[in-house]
Amino acid sequence: MTRLDRLELAGLRAFAHHGVYQHERETGQPFVIDVVVHLDLSTAGSADDLGATIHYGVLAEDIVHAVERDPVDLIETVAERVALVVLRHRAARLVDVTVHKPEAPIAVEFGDVRVSIQRQWTRAVVALGANLGDREAMIRQAVLAFAAHPSIRLVAASPIVETPALKPAGVDETAPAYLNAVVELETVLPPRALLAELHRVEAAHGRIRAEHWGDRTLDLDLIVYGRERIAEPSLVVPHPRAHERAFVLAPWAAMDEHAVLPGRGPVVDLLAEVIERTGERVDPYPAEPLA
Structure with a gap:
C-alpha cells in the first residue's frame, strides 16, 4: 500500500x-x-x-x-x-x-x-454461479446483497455468461447449464468472515450443501482476498482451481482485462490456455448489466 x-x-x-x-x-x-x-x-x-x-x-x-x-x-x-x-x-x-x-x-x-x-478496505473477487431455478434472479439478488451489506462495497461486476455444467468426468450436457458472473468487492470483513457471509447469502437463496458436484441454486466462491495466501481445510485463497475454470476466468476477464490471478498470471492468458486445452464453451448471455 x-x-x-x-x-x-x-x-x-x-x-x-x-x-x-x-x-x-x-x-x-x-x-x-x-x-x-x-x-x-x-x-x-x-x-x-x-x-x-x-x-x-x-x-x-x-x-x-x-x-x-x-x-x-x-x-x-x-x-x-x-x-x-x-x-x-x-x-x-x-x-x-x-x-x-x-x-x-x-x-x-x-x-x-x-x-x-x-x-x-480490502479488495476481493467473488465468482457467482447458478443452474437451478431462476438463475439470473439468483445472481442478481446475490449482487444486491453484497451492495447492501454495510461492510462491503461493490466495485465492479462482470457480464453474465452461460456455461455447461462440469462434473468430475467433465462436461455434463444432461445437467442444467450454469449462468456465471464475477464481482469485485471491497470489504472490511476478514477473509473468514467474508466466506461466512457468502455462505449466508447462499443459504438464503436455497443452497443445500449435499453433493459436492451437485446442481446449485447459488454458488459463491471467494477467488481472491487482497494479497492473502491462506491454506486451511475450510478456506484456500487464492482459489486453488480458479486458473482452470473458464466459467470463472471468462467473466473476470470481461470485467477487467488487466486482472491477474495471484501466483498464476494474467487472467486473459489463463483463459486462453484453458479454452485451448479443454475446448470449454463460454457463451454470452443476454442480460442487463449487474451493476
Missing part, C-alpha cells in the same frame, strides 16, 4: 452501558476512543478542499454516537463498530481504533483497560 497520511482524533469521550455485568448495563460508565485514520490528504492540502478529506467534527460525532448506542458485552465489539463507522467515509482507507475502559470493574488497582484494532 502507498504510504498514506494520518488524521487523528484522540481522547473522544462517550458514556455508554457496555459490559458483561448487570450493574454496567444499569449504571453505565465512561469510554475513551482514539482513532487514527489513514488517507490521502494531498488534494485537500493543496486545494484547501474540505470535500477531499474527512470533516473531523462530523467524524467525532459519528464515533461517539456509535459508542453510545445499543449496549454490548465487549469493548472488542465497540472497537469493530467504530472502525466500520470510520471506514464508511469514502476517503478512509485504513483505521486504527483504541477503545479505553478506564472504570472497568477489576478488583485490583490498574491504570487502564484498552483494546486496539486495525481495519481496512
Whole structure:
C-alpha cells in the first residue's frame, strides 16, 4: 500500500452501558476512543478542499454516537463498530481504533483497560454461479446483497455468461447449464468472515450443501482476498482451481482485462490456455448489466 497520511482524533469521550455485568448495563460508565485514520490528504492540502478529506467534527460525532448506542458485552465489539463507522467515509482507507475502559470493574488497582484494532478496505473477487431455478434472479439478488451489506462495497461486476455444467468426468450436457458472473468487492470483513457471509447469502437463496458436484441454486466462491495466501481445510485463497475454470476466468476477464490471478498470471492468458486445452464453451448471455 502507498504510504498514506494520518488524521487523528484522540481522547473522544462517550458514556455508554457496555459490559458483561448487570450493574454496567444499569449504571453505565465512561469510554475513551482514539482513532487514527489513514488517507490521502494531498488534494485537500493543496486545494484547501474540505470535500477531499474527512470533516473531523462530523467524524467525532459519528464515533461517539456509535459508542453510545445499543449496549454490548465487549469493548472488542465497540472497537469493530467504530472502525466500520470510520471506514464508511469514502476517503478512509485504513483505521486504527483504541477503545479505553478506564472504570472497568477489576478488583485490583490498574491504570487502564484498552483494546486496539486495525481495519481496512480490502479488495476481493467473488465468482457467482447458478443452474437451478431462476438463475439470473439468483445472481442478481446475490449482487444486491453484497451492495447492501454495510461492510462491503461493490466495485465492479462482470457480464453474465452461460456455461455447461462440469462434473468430475467433465462436461455434463444432461445437467442444467450454469449462468456465471464475477464481482469485485471491497470489504472490511476478514477473509473468514467474508466466506461466512457468502455462505449466508447462499443459504438464503436455497443452497443445500449435499453433493459436492451437485446442481446449485447459488454458488459463491471467494477467488481472491487482497494479497492473502491462506491454506486451511475450510478456506484456500487464492482459489486453488480458479486458473482452470473458464466459467470463472471468462467473466473476470470481461470485467477487467488487466486482472491477474495471484501466483498464476494474467487472467486473459489463463483463459486462453484453458479454452485451448479443454475446448470449454463460454457463451454470452443476454442480460442487463449487474451493476
